[in-house]
Amino acid sequence: MSASSSKRPSRKPSPRPHTPAMPKSVVTLLLIAAGSAALAAGADLGQAEKQATNWTAIGMFAVFVIGTLFITKWAAAKTKSAADFYTAGGGITGFQNGLAIAGDYMSAASFLGISAAVMVGGFDGLIYSIGFLVGWPIVTFLLAERLRNLGKYTFADVAAFRFRQTPVRVFAASGTLVVVAFYLIAQMVGAGQLIKLLFGLEYWIAVVSVGALMMVYVLFGGMTATTWVQIIKACLLLAGASFMAFMVLYNFGFSPEAMFAKAVEVKTGIAAAAGKSPEAAAAQGFSIMGPGGFIKDPISAISFGMALMFGTAGLPHILMRFFTVPNAKEARKSVLWATTWIGYFYILTFIIGFGAITFVLTNPQFLDANGGLLGGGNMAAIHLAKAVGGNVFLGFISAVAFATILAVVAGLTLSGASAVSHDLYSTVIMKGKADSVAELKVSRITTVALGIVAVGLGIAFEKQNIAFMVSLAFAIAASANFPVLLMSVLWKDCTTRGAVVGGFLGLASSVLLTLVSPAVWEATLGNPKGSALFPYASPALFSMTIGFVGIWLFSILDRSPRAAQDRAGFVAQQVRSETGIGASGASGH
Amino acid sequence: MRDSTLNDSSTHDPVTARILADPRYHELKRKRSRFGGWLTVAMLVVYYGFILLVAFDKPFLATRLGAGVTTIGMPIGLAVIIFTVVITGIYVQRANREYDALSDAIGKAALTGAQK
Numbered sequence: 001m002s003a004s005s006s007k008r009p010s011r012k013p014s015p016r017p018h019t020p021a022m023p024k025s026v027v028t029l030l031l032i033a034a035g036s037a038a039l040a041a042g043a044d045l046g047q048a049e050k051q052a053t054n055w056t057a058i059g060m061f062a063v064f065v066i067g068t069l070f071i072t073k074w075a076a077a078k079t080k081s082a083a084d085f086y087t088a089g090g091g092i093t094g095f096q097n098g099l100a101i102a103g104d105y106m107s108a109a110s111f112l113g114i115s116a117a118v119m120v121g122g123f124d125g126l127i128y129s130i131g132f133l134v135g136w137p138i139v140t141f142l143l144a145e146r147l148r149n150l151g152k153y154t155f156a157d158v159a160a161f162r163f164r165q166t167p168v169r170v171f172a173a174s175g176t177l178v179v180v181a182f183y184l185i186a187q188m189v190g191a192g193q194l195i196k197l198l199f200g201l202e203y204w205i206a207v208v209s210v211g212a213l214m215m216v217y218v219l220f221g222g223m224t225a226t227t228w229v230q231i232i233k234a235c236l237l238l239a240g241a242s243f244m245a246f247m248v249l250y251n252f253g254f255s256p257e258a259m260f261a262k263a264v265e266v267k268t269g270i271a272a273a274a275g276k277s278p279e280a281a282a283a284q285g286f287s288i289m290g291p292g293g294f295i296k297d298p299i300s301a302i303s304f305g306m307a308l309m310f311g312t313a314g315l316p317h318i319l320m321r322f323f324t325v326p327n328a329k330e331a332r333k334s335v336l337w338a339t340t341w342i343g344y345f346y347i348l349t350f351i352i353g354f355g356a357i358t359f360v361l362t363n364p365q366f367l368d369a370n371g372g373l374l375g376g377g378n379m380a381a382i383h384l385a386k387a388v389g390g391n392v393f394l395g396f397i398s399a400v401a402f403a404t405i406l407a408v409v410a411g412l413t414l415s416g417a418s419a420v421s422h423d424l425y426s427t428v429i430m431k432g433k434a435d436s437v438a439e440l441k442v443s444r445i446t447t448v449a450l451g452i453v454a455v456g457l458g459i460a461f462e463k464q465n466i467a468f469m470v471s472l473a474f475a476i477a478a479s480a481n482f483p484v485l486l487m488s489v490l491w492k493d494c495t496t497r498g499a500v501v502g503g504f505l506g507l508a509s510s511v512l513l514t515l516v517s518p519a520v521w522e523a524t525l526g527n528p529k530g531s532a533l534f535p536y537a538s539p540a541l542f543s544m545t546i547g548f549v550g551i552w553l554f555s556i557l558d559r560s561p562r563a564a565q566d567r568a569g570f571v572a573q574q575v576r577s578e579t580g581i582g583a584s585g586a587s588g589h
Numbered sequence: 590m591r592d593s594t595l596n597d598s599s600t601h602d603p604v605t606a607r608i609l610a611d612p613r614y615h616e617l618k619r620k621r622s623r624f625g626g627w628l629t630v631a632m633l634v635v636y637y638g639f640i641l642l643v644a645f646d647k648p649f650l651a652t653r654l655g656a657g658v659t660t661i662g663m664p665i666g667l668a669v670i671i672f673t674v675v676i677t678g679i680y681v682q683r684a685n686r687e688y689d690a691l692s693d694a695i696g697k698a699a700l701t702g703a704q705k
Contacts, residue, residue, distance in 0.1 A: 289662065
C-alpha cells in the first residue's frame with residue numbers, strides 16, 4: 001500500500017469515530033459539506049456514528065442474504081469448469097449483463113454520496129454524476145465488441161493477444177490487483193461505516209460478514225452467483241430509488257419547477273437563519289441551481305473528467321463482464337442496457353437529492369442541534385426514505401444499501417481472483433498448460449486469500465480518510481489499463497515492450513501524483529495546506545498522457561525481433577476483433 | 590493502414606487469408622471505425638463542452654429560464670445524460686443491424702472456403 005500511514009498516530013483508539021489527524025473544525029466542515037468532500041474525492045462514505053439497532057433493516061437484509069444463498073446453491077451446481085467460474089459459461093444475456101454492469105457501477109457510495117452531494121450542492125452533484133456516465137459510450141464505440149471477440153476470461157487476454165504473454169500478463173495482473181485493492185478498501189470501509197449508520201451494529205461485524213458472505217458467493221457460485229446477486233441488487237436499488245423519486249415528484253404535482261422553488265426557499269431560509277443578510281441568503285439559496293465550488297480550475301476539471309470517463313473503460317471488474325455474454329451483439333446490447341439504467345439512476349439520485357433538501361432539511365426529526373443531518377451528511381437518501389415511506393421503507397433502503405456493497409465486493413474479488421489464477425498462474429507460471437481443474441482450484445484459493453486481505457484492509461483502514469481511493473482506482477484504470485488495452489487493440493505498431501513500459505509508467509505516475517496531491521498529501525497524511533507538490537484534483541490528464549506517450553515511444557523505438565513479430569500479428573488480431581471469427585464461444589463449445 | 594502487410598496473405602492461415610481478400614471485410618472495418626470514431630468525437634465534444642462551460646462560464650448555466658428558479662443548466666445537464674444514452678443506442682442499433690450481417694456473411698464465406 002503506497003499511502004503510508006506511518007506519519008499518523010491514528011491507530012490509537014479514539015472514543016469518537018472522527019478522523020483523528022484532522023482538526024475538529026475541518027471534520028465539522030466535512031460533515032456539513034459531506035457532499036462536496038465526496039465530490040472532490042469520489043463519494044466515499046466518511047466516518048459515521050453508530051445509530052440505534054434497526055431490526056427492520058437487519059431482517060430485510062437477512063431475507064436478501066437467504067435468497068442469494070439459494071441462488072448460490074443453484075449456481076454452484078452449474079459451476080464446474082474454469083469457464084463457468086470466470087464467465088458463467090458465457091450464458092448471460094445482454095439484458096441480464098447490462099443490469100449486472102449497472103449494479104457494479106451503482107455502488108452504495110454513488111447512491112448515498114451523489115444524493116448527499118446534490119442535497120449540499122444542487123447542480124454540482126449533477127456534474128459529478130454526468131462524469132460517471134459519459135465513459136459508457138466510449139466503451140461501446142471502441143472496446144465492447146472487440147473485447148468480446150478477442151478475450152476469454154480477463155482483459156489481459158485482449159491486451160496480450162499478439163504480444164509475449166509473460167510481461168503483458170504480469171502488467172495486466174498488476175493493474176487489476178492495484179485497482180481492485182483500492183476499490184475494495186473503499187467498499188469495505190464503506191460497509192463498516194454503513195452498518196453503524198443503518199443497522200446500528202459494530203464496524204467489524206460489517207467487515208467480517210461482507211468478507212464471509214462474499215467468499216461464499218464467489219467460491220461456490222463463481223460468476224453465475226456473482227452476476228445474479230448483482231442483478232437482484234440492481235433491481236431492488238432501482239425500484240427503491242424510483243419509488244423515492246416518484247414520491248418526491250408526486251408531492252410537487254410532478255413539477256420540477258415547484259420542487260426547485262421549494263428547495264431554493266429552504267436553502268435561503270437556512271442561510272438567513274445562519275445570520276446572512278436577505279440578499280446574501282437569497283443568492284446562497286439560488287446557488288444550488290447552477291455550478292458552484294465543485295470545479296475551481298479548468299485543469300482539475302478536465303483531469304477529473306478524464307479519470308471518470310476513461311477509468312470506466314479500464315476497470316477490470318467491469319471489463320470481465322463482457323466475457324459472460326455469448327457474442328459481440330449481446331456485448332453491445334449489455335452496454336446499452338447498462339448505460340440506460342445508470343443514466344436513469346443518476347436522474348433519480350438528482351431528484352432524491354432535491355427531495356432531501358425539501359423533506360429532510362426541513363424536518364427537525366432528522367437534524368442534530370447544529371442543523372446537520374443525524375448520522376452525517378451521507379444520510380440524505382436514508383432519511384428521505386423514512387420521510388416518504390415510513391419505517392418499513394427505511395429498513396428496505398438500508399438493507400439494499402448494504403446489499404449493494406456486498407455485491408460490488410463479490411465482483412471485485414472475482415476479478416482479482418481471475419487475474420491471479422488465469423493470468424499469473426495459468427499463463428505465466430504454467431505457460432498455458434494448466435488444466436481447468438487446477439486453474440479453478442487456484443481461483444478458489446485466491447478468492448479466500450483476497451477475502452482475508454479485504455477484511456484485514458477494511459479493519460486497518462477503519463479510521464483512515466479513504467476519500468481518495470475510488471478516484472484513485474479510476475485514475476489508475478484510466479492511466480494504465482485503458483491505454484494498454486486501446487493501443488494493443490487499435491494500433492498496429494504497438495509492441496510488447498511499448499505496452500509493458502508505457503503501462504507501468506501510467507500506473508506509477510497515477511499512483512505517485514495522487515500521493516503528492518492535496519487529497520492524500522494534505523488531507524490524509526496531514527501535511528500543511530499548500531505543501532502538496534501536485535496541485536490538481538486528479539492526475540489523469542498527466543498520467544494518461546504519460547501512459548500513452550510511453551506506449552508510443554517505447555513501441556516505435558523497439559527494434560527487437562519480438563517487435564517485428566508483434567507488429568506482424570496485428571492483421572490477424574484485427575480480423576478476429578472485427579469479425580469475431582475464432583472468438584471463444586459460449587459454454588459447450 | 591493500407592500497407593503491404595495487409596494483403597500479404599501468405600503468412601496467414603487460410604481463413605484469415607480469405608477474410609483479408611474479401612472486400613466486404615475492408616468495408617466493414619472502414620465503416621465501423623469511421624462511425625465509432627465520429628460518435629466518440631461527438632461524445633467528447635458534448636462532455637468537454639459541458640465541463641468547459643462549467644469551468645469558464647458559470648453565470649451562463651445559472652441563467653434563469655423565465656420567471657421561475659429553473660436555470661438553463663438543468664435542461665443542459667439532463668440533455669447531456671440523455672445524449673449519452675441515445676448516442677450509445679444509435680451505435681448499437683446500427684451495429685446490430687448492419688455490421689453483424691456483414692461480418693456473418695464474411696465469416697460464412699471464409700469458413701466454407703467459397704470466394705465471393
